[in-house]
Amino acid sequence: MIDKVLLDFGSGGKASQRLVAELFVTHFSNAELNRLNDAAEVRCAGRMAMSTDSFTVDPIFFPGGDIGSLAVHGTVNDVAMLGAVPRYLSCGFIIEEGLPMADLERIVESMGRAARHADVRIVTGDTKVVPRGAVDKIFINTTGLGEIVADPAPSGDAARPGDAVLVSGTMGDHGLTVLGARAGLDFEAKVRSDSAALNHLLVRLVRAIPEIHVLRDPTRGGLATTLNEIAQSSGVCCEIEEDAIPVRPEVAGGCSVLGLDPLYLANEGKFLCILPEARAEEALAILRADELGRDARRVGSVTDAAAGRVTLVTRLGGKRLLNMLEGEQLPRIC
């Protein structure tokens, strides 16, 4: 029995074929994939959302997830942020020669489970195996395709003065967890990645409230960076109340020990929703009725005070600018 990934597995030859048949088709099985052509035939209808992400997270297994489930959730969520129902995923593996087969199987199984849960099909894929040292363990790219059901689709440039800013839950969980797992810190037991597929909740939300202006998931760069992008694209000011931002006590504690700011840490199962004030309470009710939106909060509002800026109203009532992430707080977080 072969217990490590060999170069041969990515050759396009017999060993590649066996890997595809025994591992990928087993865990991802669906009519489109199983034909094993160079491309998959998929059915689409009009306006579609397309998104891609490469996952390089280190370590590849961490509390609350692994690189496989993360690769499904991350792209499913990006597609859903356009007010779309994710339908299809492609996946491209780049694997280091010598990766234990057991690790690859665990990752592929986790991807299959995450895809079934999100109700998307992994319809086409590619596997490259590179010599030892040319990549660190395994990197995964996923690209997603979904049917847009919101009209118009929510967009980062659509925030308007008078809108409310909601977050769907606590900030910083994923970032702190990965950092902890990498460093072997002992808060590891208490914090878990929030990695999750948000599409079912998001589709319910945009169907109930078509007036939603912006949906965005605060991944790399965290809430602060995402808000700045929106403020710039929309030419508005986002005014956020520090006190209103939900952060788990254990995450706040871990951050204060390590000198990290949870507003700049990556999240993988949360989103920002910006919509007319009048619909904010209804949106919060929909969010809170779902396990993934249980801790949803209204954190601020959109104004025309200072175009392109994000201001934070601090606990003491002062106001300060909240900037984009500068420098790299934490590489390989997703």
Added chain:
Amino acid sequence: MIDKVLLDFGSGGKASQRLVAELFVTHFSNAELNRLNDAAEVRCAGRMAMSTDSFTVDPIFFPGGDIGSLAVHGTVNDVAMLGAVPRYLSCGFIIEEGLPMADLERIVESMGRAARHADVRIVTGDTKVVPRGAVDKIFINTTGLGEIVADPAPSGDAARPGDAVLVSGTMGDHGLTVLGARAGLDFEAKVRSDSAALNHLLVRLVRAIPEIHVLRDPTRGGLATTLNEIAQSSGVCCEIEEDAIPVRPEVAGGCSVLGLDPLYLANEGKFLCILPEARAEEALAILRADELGRDARRVGSVTDAAAGRVTLVTRLGGKRLLNMLEGEQLPRIC
């Protein structure tokens, strides 16, 4: 001026934003990309082809191309093999910290040029920068989406006894070129990668001859491996004449010096076409009228002699089995 890629460029923060705005939007500019949302909104119509590939070629620049143009051509071709007009591409970069900015710019410019030439839009992307040593220079994933115009779409399981087997040109050019460039061998000057976008030619072909059963590009594993996949999927025998397979003299020479078989070497600008005998001459005429199909040949036929097998009729008139690639002849060829 910053002349190397920094970790910061993949942080999702300010430096990432600048990279996207100054490099990617400049070279790829189109309405879908320029909105810079988490996902791009694209227009689709019914049956679409979706395909993904990760490119890890070493070296990243070689005679006739580079990792950027290859990443566009490879996926455009895979989409086109389903009888589809490629429309949209996503691209995911994984870059090693310290890559010279000049190399990244040259690659991105090359991708932009290849995409314009193939008439596809790069509508969404992702950039990760990983610490030195976690990846070798740069890997690129592209995922493509195209409108299927053939009905039914050509498929690897559709070859039938009585079909003719055509190849669109010479075999082995890409594989030998990359190997030569990697080793610094002196035949480098004479051989060039055949990397090219085949979609315009393919779409003309499937529109003229809707009866085409199989289209497949013989990339990793070469012609021999691709024929074996088709023979297995279709449950037929492919009988190929050694003498008929076009191979450039300089490629044949390089292969014989290095002990390589051009039938197992990767091609990046060629395809196999399997169709009813009665339409073979017409298909050859269409192919030969195009620069990319100038050397097209009929190389054999599909029979029911031995299901799942490929037989080679040798120059001396003998017959031997042509097997799939076993073992890895050449990693990181694409």
